[in-house]
Amino acid sequence: MEYHTQMTVEEEELLIESKFQEMLQAYKNSPHRQKIDIITKAYNFAKKAHHGVRRRSGEPYILHPIAVANIVVSEIGLGSTSICSALLHDVVEDTDYTVEDIENLFGSKIASIVDGLTKISGGVFGAQASMQAENFRKLLLTMSEDIRVILIKIADRLHNMRTLSSMLPAKQLKITGETQYIYAPLAQRLGLFGIKTELEDLCFKYEQPEAYASIEKKINDMQPHLQSIFDEFSKPIANKLHEMGYDFDLLMRIKSPASIWRKMQRKHIPFEEVFDLLAARIIFTPKEGLSEKEQCWIIYSVITNLYKPHPERLRDWVTTPKANGYEALHVTVMGNSGNWEEVQIRSRRMNEIAEKGLAAHWKYKTGESEDSELDKWLKTIKELLEHPEPNAIDFIDTFKLNLFGVEIFVFTPKGDIRTIPQGATALDFGFYLHSDIGLHCIGAKVNHKLVPLSYVLKSGDQIELLTSKKQEPQPEWIDIVTTAKARSRLRSIFKKEIRGITKNGEMLIDKELKKLNLTRNSETMPELLSHYKFAHADDLYYAAGRGSLNLDEIHNVVFKKKSQSRWMKIWKLQFGSQKKDKQDKSKFDKSKTIQLTDSTTNIEYRIADCCRPIPGDDVLGIMEENGSITIHKSECNVALKLKSSSGNKIRSVEWTTHKVLSFPAVLEIKGIDEVGVLKEIARIISEDYSINISKINIETKDGIFTGILRIYVYSADDINNLCMNLLKINAVKSVNRVNSEEYE
Ligand code: MN
Numbered sequence: 001m002e003y004h005t006q007m008t009v010e011e012e013e014l015l016i017e018s019k020f021q022e023m024l025q026a027y028k029n030s031p032h033r034q035k036i037d038i039i040t041k042a043y044n045f046a047k048k049a050h051h052g053v054r055r056r057s058g059e060p061y062i063l064h065p066i067a068v069a070n071i072v073v074s075e076i077g078l079g080s081t082s083i084c085s086a087l088l089h090d091v092v093e094d095t096d097y098t099v100e101d102i103e104n105l106f107g108s109k110i111a112s113i114v115d116g117l118t119k120i121s122g123g124v125f126g127a128q129a130s131m132q133a134e135n136f137r138k139l140l141l142t143m144s145e146d147i148r149v150i151l152i153k154i155a156d157r158l159h160n161m162r163t164l165s166s167m168l169p170a171k172q173l174k175i176t177g178e179t180q181y182i183y184a185p186l187a188q189r190l191g192l193f194g195i196k197t198e199l200e201d202l203c204f205k206y207e208q209p210e211a212y213a214s215i216e217k218k219i220n221d222m223q224p225h226l227q228s229i230f231d232e233f234s235k236p237i238a239n240k241l242h243e244m245g246y247d248f249d250l251l252m253r254i255k256s257p258a259s260i261w262r263k264m265q266r267k268h269i270p271f272e273e274v275f276d277l278l279a280a281r282i283i284f285t286p287k288e289g290l291s292e293k294e295q296c297w298i299i300y301s302v303i304t305n306l307y308k309p310h311p312e313r314l315r316d317w318v319t320t321p322k323a324n325g326y327e328a329l330h331v332t333v334m335g336n337s338g339n340w341e342e343v344q345i346r347s348r349r350m351n352e353i354a355e356k357g358l359a360a361h362w363k364y365k366t367g368e369s370e371d372s373e374l375d376k377w378l379k380t381i382k383e384l385l386e387h388p389e390p391n392a393i394d395f396i397d398t399f400k401l402n403l404f405g406v407e408i409f410v411f412t413p414k415g416d417i418r419t420i421p422q423g424a425t426a427l428d429f430g431f432y433l434h435s436d437i438g439l440h441c442i443g444a445k446v447n448h449k450l451v452p453l454s455y456v457l458k459s460g461d462q463i464e465l466l467t468s469k470k471q472e473p474q475p476e477w478i479d480i481v482t483t484a485k486a487r488s489r490l491r492s493i494f495k496k497e498i499r500g501i502t503k504n505g506e507m508l509i510d511k512e513l514k515k516l517n518l519t520r521n522s523e524t525m526p527e528l529l530s531h532y533k534f535a536h537a538d539d540l541y542y543a544a545g546r547g548s549l550n551l552d553e554i555h556n557v558v559f560k561k562k563s564q565s566r567w568m569k570i571w572k573l574q575f576g577s578q579k580k581d582k583q584d585k586s587k588f589d590k591s592k593t594i595q596l597t598d599s600t601t602n603i604e605y606r607i608a609d610c611c612r613p614i615p616g617d618d619v620l621g622i623m624e625e626n627g628s629i630t631i632h633k634s635e636c637n638v639a640l641k642l643k644s645s646s647g648n649k650i651r652s653v654e655w656t657t658h659k660v661l662s663f664p665a666v667l668e669i670k671g672i673d674e675v676g677v678l679k680e681i682a683r684i685i686s687e688d689y690s691i692n693i694s695k696i697n698i699e700t701k702d703g704i705f706t707g708i709l710r711i712y713v714y715s716a717d718d719i720n721n722l723c724m725n726l727l728k729i730n731a732v733k734s735v736n737r738v739n740s741e742e743y744e
Helices: 009-028 036-049 063-074 080-087 099-106 108-119 129-145 147-162 169-189 193-207 209-243 257-267 292-306 348-356 373-386 392-404 426-433 435-439 484-493 495-515 524-532 537-545 553-564 580-587 637-645 677-687 716-727
Strands: 247-254 278-285 309-316 329-334 340-347 407-411 417-421 441-446 449-451 463-467 594-596 605-607 619-623 629-633 650-655 663-672 692-701 704-713 732-738
Touching (some): 009 036, 063 080, 080 147, 099 108, 147 193, 169 193, 169 650, 193 209, 193 257, 209 247, 209 257, 209 292, 292 329, 309 340, 417 426, 426 435, 426 441, 426 463, 435 484, 484 495, 524 537, 619 637, 629 650, 663 716, 677 716, 704 716, 716 732
Parallel strands (some): 594 650
Antiparallel strands (some): 309 329, 329 340, 407 417, 619 629, 619 650, 663 704, 663 732
């Protein structure tokens, strides 16, 4: 039974009751199973508290907490305390009840979790940078106090994402931005792979509806074909495992739309060239007498007796689990169809961890805490919070980098294994071991050879640190370290020095800009940051202040290019300016989707330089301070960042085909250098009246040609047509739209 708007009150009551029973049943089926009473009490209390309130979709509010509780038990595997907290999670926020009321009725544990959830309910990102940092800090703080707070928060976010269609478009983009920036990485870090994948797919679906739909359709169309490949591939493996008396499941896994899309973007390839769509997963019940690890390797042997393994693609997370708890053995083998196929081997226990995260197995009771990877991670968070970065955005980013980044393994001189973020230097490792070691480091030995403190660690390195009591920390060290812990420690020591240098840098940049009659603002700063390749203004100022930047480039390169480039033209559309006053109001109406067409007259808009969208792309708008709107591709990384840092400035934009104005785009054509092929390409382009060429550049090397085609088009459809026509030429092997910046 699902909610629909014509339901009678009685039908609604039945629906609510059935959803609650469904959740309760999931709890009864789980290994925890005693506390039905308190759950029922929490349910009745929440139901009464939210009585008469509805969600945007029109459904009774209580369906939301029930759904969150269901995710908490079914998809994260938590018990009664978490279920009660999930049922009550919006009570303090949205009704007159207080945390004290909850404490009196349900005890202090549930009350403190609900309190934590209430504190971080305002969204991670507020309007101002300082707010963001404060909210983010709160989120981390409550998380480090009780991991269940963040698990329930993730469940809450997942349900909001599943029901996102009833939100206003601009709000949707704010929510997806936050989800991508914080919640999906958090879910991954906590080992909730299923939830992480679903969150990413939902973001993709709402941000780029057309791309999502096209990939989804292609997957569906290919389903029978993939199934037959899989059946043929998996049958011999299944036969052999049956013969050996194994109880197992052999599942077909298809890559998620979001990760297919990421791969297409990263490698500039069409869907058809994503070859690793399929993976096989073996989940086995271990036999008595042998360890799970040994049995994973037995199954590995079965597979590699049948198929040739890829020499470099073996991942052994059984011997050394990932920091988020993930355990499995991954092997890639050559299937009979000539494709590499990945097989993931897991015991039932490993599979449980992979699906529900390490937290499901985590011990909550105090006093019994063993130092699991999760414990260590939470400890790191607590330490970091003791020395927060003064700069808000830095603070968030340093955390993100360290808490969600890729990790590598290194060894201590005694052979103990340690995990540390990728990119960490020898000096970082000192701080990782202990602040005192970091602060007195003079050098390091990696694999018995002396290296400088700036040495970047690689997985498998054995590292020994050399310290001296006489050593004092140096300001330059800030440039050497990459981990949050080391960075925040050093920054707090050199606070004064940094401030001075940063201020000086600001002055120097202002001086250069003044020569051009420019100031630091939302137009010039992104240009400077992208030119000098810094993520944050403060890093730019600091580098400028230290004299490590060539500031002459500001007028020679950055803004010179800008004034000459047609790409940067501001499209101020001034024909047919009737009804101007009337429309001006709707321009600031956040809830309305902005329609851009040839006849758009009341909005000043600018095409973002970073991704250069054209009509027909999935786009979004960022409201600038002067009231104009910058149009980015939805998938643009710069936009992603802006979305999460200034969600309130996002406007939903629809950009339909133009007939009058054309827009720049760049195509890359690759193929075999045969006689006549260039002529053929030229013919096809010249016959296409919707395309104007501004420049063609073709290079040939070793019998392969690469052509860069700069064109003006009216819409994305024009490009797609042109690509299709060009691909009809036999010698042309690929045609892709590329970011023109790469070719300037
Ligand atoms: Mn909620």
